[in-house]
Amino acid sequence: MGKDRRFRIAHREALIGVVLAIFNFLWWYGFAYGLGSKSPEEYTYILGFPAWFFWSCIIGFIVMVILVIIVVKFLLTDVPLNDGREEQSE
Amino acid sequence: MNWDVLVPLLLFLVIIFLIGIWSNNKLKQSKSFLSDYFIGSRELGGLVLAMTMVATYGSASSFLGGPGAAYSIGLGWVLLAMTQVATGYFVLLILGKKFAIITRSYNAVTITDYLKGRYESSTVVILSALSIIIFLFSAMAAQWIGGAYLIQSITGLSYISALFIFAVAVLVYVVIGGFRAVSVTDTLQGVVMFFGTLLLLIGVVIAGGGLDQIFADLTAENPNLVTPYGNDGNLSALYVSSFWILVGVGVVGLPQVAVRAMSYKDSRSMHRALIIGTIVVGFIMLNMHLIGVFARPVLPGIEVADQVIPLVALEVLPGWLAGIVLAAPLAAIMSTVDSLLLLVSSSVVKDIYVNYLKPDATRKNIQKVSYGITGIIGVIVFLMAVQPPDFIIFLNLFAFGGLEAAFIWPVVLGLYWKSGNKYGAMASMLAGISPYIAIHFYNEANGSLFGVHTVTVPVFISLIAFVIFSLLFKKKIKLNY
Numbered sequence: 194m195g196k197d198r199r200f201r202i203a204h205r206e207a208l209i210g211v212v213l214a215i216f217n218f219l220w221w222y223g224f225a226y227g228l229g230s231k232s233p234e235e236y237t238y239i240l241g242f243p244a245w246f247f248w249s250c251i252i253g254f255i256v257m258v259i260l261v262i263i264v265v266k267f268l269l270t271d272v273p274l275n276d277g278r279e280e281q282s283e
Numbered sequence: 284m285n286w287d288v289l290v291p292l293l294l295f296l297v298i299i300f301l302i303g304i305w306s307n308n309k310l311k312q313s314k315s316f317l318s319d320y321f322i323g324s325r326e327l328g329g330l331v332l333a334m335t336m337v338a339t340y341g342s343a344s345s346f347l348g349g350p351g352a353a354y355s356i357g358l359g360w361v362l363l364a365m366t367q368v369a370t371g372y373f374v375l376l377i378l379g380k381k382f383a384i385i386t387r388s389y390n391a392v393t394i395t396d397y398l399k400g401r402y403e404s405s406t407v408v409i410l411s412a413l414s415i416i417i418f419l420f421s422a423m424a425a426q427w428i429g430g431a432y433l434i435q436s437i438t439g440l441s442y443i444s445a446l447f448i449f450a451v452a453v454l455v456y457v458v459i460g461g462f463r464a465v466s467v468t469d470t471l472q473g474v475v476m477f478f479g480t481l482l483l484l485i486g487v488v489i490a491g492g493g494l495d496q497i498f499a500d501l502t503a504e505n506p507n508l509v510t511p512y513g514n515d516g517n518l519s520a521l522y523v524s525s526f527w528i529l530v531g532v533g534v535v536g537l538p539q540v541a542v543r544a545m546s547y548k549d550s551r552s553m554h555r556a557l558i559i560g561t562i563v564v565g566f567i568m569l570n571m572h573l574i575g576v577f578a579r580p581v582l583p584g585i586e587v588a589d590q591v592i593p594l595v596a597l598e599v600l601p602g603w604l605a606g607i608v609l610a611a612p613l614a615a616i617m618s619t620v621d622s623l624l625l626l627v628s629s630s631v632v633k634d635i636y637v638n639y640l641k642p643d644a645t646r647k648n649i650q651k652v653s654y655g656i657t658g659i660i661g662v663i664v665f666l667m668a669v670q671p672p673d674f675i676i677f678l679n680l681f682a683f684g685g686l687e688a689a690f691i692w693p694v695v696l697g698l699y700w701k702s703g704n705k706y707g708a709m710a711s712m713l714a715g716i717s718p719y720i721a722i723h724f725y726n727e728a729n730g731s732l733f734g735v736h737t738v739t740v741p742v743f744i745s746l747i748a749f750v751i752f753s754l755l756f757k758k759k760i761k762l763n764y
Contacts, residue, residue, distance in 0.1 A: 203381035207699065210376025214369050214532055218524075225362050225511050226520050233506035241494025243509050246358055250365045254565040261372050261561045265554045272550050274383045 199272045209264055217257050224249035287602025288437060288609065295475070295610045296452050299468050299617075303456030306464035316646050317637070320461035320653055321392045321629040322546040327466060329555025332547045333371075334473035335466040336556070337564045338618035339539050340370060349568075351588030353575030357501070357508030359518045361572040366523075368568070369531040370540075371561030375553055377535050378544040381698055383553070386545040393626075394538040394694065395634040397545070401697045404705035410712050412634040414689055415538050416627055420664070422682035423623040427668040430616040436593050437609055446668055449617075454661040457621045458654055462546070465621045472614030477563055479611030480570035483592070486599040487577045500580035508579070525735035528742055529684055536691030537683065539622045624664075628657040681719055684738035688715030691742060692749040700753075707753030715745035 229245030239247040313319035327335070353360040382397075389400030395411045430453075431446035438445065456464045491497040501508045512518050534540050547553050571592070578585075578595040585591055592612055596605045632653050637644060644652070692715075693708040719741040726737055733740070 197384075199384060200381055203379050203384070204699070206379050207377050207381070210373055210379070213376070214373050217369055218527060221362075221365065222520070222524065229511040233502060233509055236509065238495075238498065241498065243358070243498070245511065246362070246509075250362060250569060254365065254368055254569060257368055257372075258558070258562050258565065262558055264372075265557050269550075269554055269557075271554075272380055272384075274380065274387055274549060 202270045202272055206269055209268060213257070213260060213264065216260070217253070220253045220256065221249050224253065288597070288606040291603060291606035292437070292610055292613065295614070298471065299452065299456055302467050302471070303460035303464045306456075306460030306467065309463060310461055316650050316653070317633060318390075318392050319463070320650075321625065321633065322542065323461070323463040323466055325387070325546050326548045327543075327546050327552060328548060329552040330559055331466050331470050332543065332552055333556035333559035333563060335469035335618075335622075336374065336540060336543050336560055337371070337567065338469035338473045338476070338615065339543065339622040340367075340534060340537075340564075340619075348589055350571050350575030350578070350591050353572040354578055354585065354588050354591045356513045356518065357505075357510070357579075358576055359511045359513040359523065361569070361576060362511050363518075363523045363526050364530075364568045364572040365565070366526045366531040368561065368565040369527070370534045371564040372557050373532050374535050374540055375544060375557050375560065377532075377695065378541060378698065380550055380553070382541075382544050383547065383550075385698070391545065393629045393633050394541055394690065395630060398693055398697070398708065399634075399638075402693070402705040402708050404708070407693070407705050407708050407712075408634060408638065410709060411690075411693075412630045414686065414712065414716065415630045418682040418686050419539065419623045419627050420660070423620055423627065424664050424667045424671065425682075426616055426620045426623070427664055428671060430613065430620065431668065432589075433593065433609075433613055433616065436590060443669060446665065450661065450665040450668075453617055453620055453624065454658065457624050458657045458661070461653075462625060465618075465625055466543075466546075468621065469618045472611075472618040473563060475607075475614045476567050476571075476611045479608040479614075480567055480574065482604065483596055483600065483608045483611075484570045484574050484577070486604075487574050487581055487595060490581045490599040491577055497577050497580055501576070504579070508576070519734055521734045522731065522736065525739045529687070529736050529738045533684075533687040533691060533738060533742060535695060536687040536689070538686060538690060539626050541690070541694055542626065624657065624661060628653065628660055631656050631660070681716070681723065684736075684741075685716050685719045687738060688719050688741035688745050691715075692746050696749055702757055703749065703753045704756060706756040707749040707751075710752035711745045711749035714748035715741050718744050 225245050227245070228248060229243070237244045242251065310316070310319050313324055315324070318324055349360070349364055353364070385400075386397050389397060391397040391400055395408055395415065398411050399408045427446065427449060430449040431442055434440065434445035434449055435442055440448070456468060488494060488497065491500070498509060505514055507514050507516050510516075511520070511523070547556065574595065575591055578591050582591075582595055582598055585594060593609060596608045600608060632649070636652060636656075637649065641648070689712045692711045696703045697708065719737065722732055722740055723737050725732055731737070
């Protein structure tokens with residue numbers, strides 16, 4: 194196989210996965226504990242949910258879906274997975 | 284007996300049998316029995332790939348235990364559950380195309396096959412096959428017990444009859460249909476979970492008098508229920524964050540999930556699965572855990588928290604709709620069990636029988652052995668679930684976290700670190716499992732070590748072991764990529 198071009202692409206895509214997860218964690222943690230640490234009487238509510246939960250879990254989820262769609266559409270590359278040989282039969 | 288509820292459930296079982304028969308027909312036309320039976324000839328499309336990953340992972344624990352915990356603990360547990368959104372994209376991006384390419388070039392149909400090709404060591408093969416067989420066997424038995432309880436609580440049948448129905452239903456389609464039947468039924472089950480949780484959430488919100496009313500009731504009962512810190516204020520940010528390892532990124536190391544990352548047809552299927560998987564896993568987790576929290580004002584005082592979902596479904600929905608919705612947790616359990624059953628069977632057949640006992644087996648022979656072993660394992664699990672022995676319960680405690688700690692680095696670093704070798708892999712597997720068990724007991728006795736979930740420390744220990752032992756024995760172990 195040698196230095197396969199496909200592996201360079203795969204390494205880059207794995208890195209994208211790590212970056213996405215770190216971003217996801219920061220968003221999730223930041224809003225949950227940033228807005229959620231005050232006492233419950235001071236909570237503001239958005240569309241019926243406490244603000245910390247709305248931003249961390251609901252918007253956070255939607256943001257991740259949008260980011261994944263962007264990554265798939267613009268950053269991932271189509272590559273063939275076979276080495277041009279067929280599955281061996283036993 | 285409540286026929287309104289039962290008819291949709293029975294219909295669901297019939298469809299699953301039909302999928303088993305259809306898969307068996309495709310199996311007969313395939314070129315390679317092993318590859319078709321255990322990974323569906325690597326031809327999963329995007330939707331099926333996404334659904335089978337989500338469904339395999341979303342088990343009884345997340346479907347009955349999760350909402351139950353949310354019922355007792357409050358919104359903090361929903362926050363914890365949302366760490367699982369990461370599984371939707373992380374596993375497929377990290378293992379990614381490289382894993383698909385390399386497992387194809389090894390002709391691997393199990394994780395053990397991949398480790399065998401990568402490390403060329405029979406010790407690694409045996410360690411891997413044994414940990415899969417022991418841990419997943421126990422995990423499976425625990426899920427069967429969950430499935431039987433669920434059928435029991437819906438139908439009012441005795442535990443044994445419920446278990447029997449469950450066992451027959453699962454065994455028939457897994458034994459005759461193999462991986463293709465499992466992944467296609469997973470897709471159906473994923474769809475049922477997706478819409479089932481949505482319907483039930485809407486039902487609960489209406490029954491609770493709208494979101495404002497529900498949150499007002501929760502705050503009136505105990506303001507901690509709407510904070511991220513749990514009903515008694517003890518759910519620390521650090522502890523919740525450590526679930527990112529257990530149910531978020533660590534899932535890469537679960538053999539039943541990783542094996543799916545070698546089964547897709549082409550890179551376009553993988554791209555589609557990334558989007559669908561992230562949406563479906565996030566949606567299901569958010570909905571079903573919110574149902575748990577919202578059920579509190581609607582049905583206060585439920586004693587066995589695991590029964591929250593069945594009880595609330597029967598309470599807020601008309602019978603026939605409750606039947607459809609309750610197919611969802613049943614689907615969740617079945618879709619986890621079927622994958623585990625097939626994985627344990629593939630470990631016995633491919634990793635042990637074909638590797639060591641009979642390398643020159645013919646197709647007919649392998650076929651007979653595969654059906655036989657899958658069936659026999661199913662029967663043994665059934666017998667164990669009739670009266671669960673203590674060691675099953677005991678091993679199940681370690682199953683997921685222990686396997687993650689054992690497999691994550693040999694799989695991931697095997698892919699991305701050239702100097703990783705068999706000594707690193709062996710050390711890492713042993714160093715993952717043993718501290719896991721030790722820390723489990725420490726935590727039981729003294730509270731969580733460093734305030735994090737049991738899985739956290741062993742994952743780091745096994746990383747260090749992998750790196751140190753790989754470097755220590757860095758010899759002329761040559762790789763061709």
